[in-house]
Amino acid sequence: MRRLLILLALLPGIALAQMVTRDGITLTAPQEQRAEAIGQQLRCLVCQNESIEDSSAGLAKQLRVIIRQQVVAGTSSKDILRYMVQRYGIFVLLKPPLSRLTLLLYASPFLALLIGFLAAWAARKNRVVASPPLNDAETTRLNELLER
Amino acid sequence: MDTRRKLLFAAPFFAAVASGAGFYTILRRMQDEKYDPHALPSPLIGHKPPAFTLPGINNQAGFSNTDLLAPARPMLVNWFASWCVPCVEEAPMLGALAKSGLPIWGIAYQDTPGAVATYLQEYGNPFTRLANDASGLTAINWGFYGVPETYLIDRQGIVRWRWAGALDADVVAQNLTPLLNRYS
Secondary structure, three states, X not given: OHHHHHHHHHHHHHHHHOEEEEOOEEEEHHHHHHHHHHHOOEEOXXXXXXXXXXXXXXXXXXXXXXXHHHHHOOOOHHHHHHHHHHHHOHHHEOOOOOOOOOHHHHXXXXXXXXXXXXXXXXXXXXXXXXXXXXXXXXXXXXHHHHHO | OOHXXXXXXXXXXXXXXXXXXXXXHHHHHHHXXXXXXXXXXXXXXXXXXXXXXXXXXXXXXXXXHHHHOOOOOOEEEEEEOOOXXXXXXXXXXXXXXXXXXXXXXXXXXXXXXXXXXXXXXXXXXXXXXXXXXXXXXXXHHOOOOXXXXXXXXXXXXXXXXXXEOOOOHHHHXXXXXXXXXXXX
C-alpha cells in the first residue's frame, strides 16, 4: 500500500519530465511533435526556402509560438494550417495543395509521359518496314551486279 | 535529309533558344526591379483588413479596423519600424505622397513609443494617424512578413494593393498612381 502511494506521488513527476519548452511555450512531448510536424509544412516568409521550424527569423519564431499555443488549446492540425493559409496564401505551404492554380504543376509529369508515348508511337509508325528477304533469283541477280 | 528530320533536329535548338530568351527576360526584369521573385500576392487583396484595435503613440489615439471601413478617399496604411533600414529609404517618398494629399496611416511594428518619436522627428512624419503594434500579432493577421509594407485601401474599405519593401518613384509611377486614379 505504501509503495503504491509513493508511486502515485511520483506520477506527476513523470508527466513533468515529458513536458517540453520551445520558444517560451511549455507543452507535452506529443504536442511538441504535432507542432513540429505542422511547422515543417510551413514556409518561412522571410527566408523563403526554410520551414518555420528551421528558420531563425523573428516572424518564424512568432508563428512557432502561435502554432504551439493553438496545439495546446487543442486546435486540429488542419485548422492551424488553414489559419496560416488564410493570412499568407497557399505559398506558405511547402507542399502546394492540388487546386486550379497548381493543376498544371501536378499534371506536368503525366503530360511529359504522354508526350513521350506520343513521340514513341509516331516514331514507330514512321519506321521503314524491313523489306522481305530476297528469293533465289534476286540473290543471283544481286551477286551478278556486285561482281561486275 | 527530308524536312521532317530537319525539323526534328532543329526542335531542341529552338527549345533551348526559347527558354534562354525566357530566362534572360526574367533576369533583366529582376535587374530593372520590375519583377521580384520573392514578392508574395497578399490574400488580403479584395477584402477588408481583419479586426484589430491598436493603441496610439505618446498619448495620441490609435485606430482600429472600424476606422478604415469607409475612408473619404483612397488611403495608404504603412507598416514601419524605427529599426528598419528600407523604411528610412522610403521616408522621402511617403512625405511627398502625404504632401500631395494622400492620407497615410502608420502602424509601428514591434517598436517602442520613444524610438518611434525619435524616428519621426529625424525622418519626417507623413502619417495622418499612428498606431503601435508592439507585439506584432496584428501584423500576422494582415499577412505581413516584413517592414516596410504598404497597403492601399479604397473608399469601400477594401484592400486593393500591397507592396512589400520600400516605395520608390518607379513603384509609385507603375503601381500606385494607376490604382489611385482607378479608385478615387
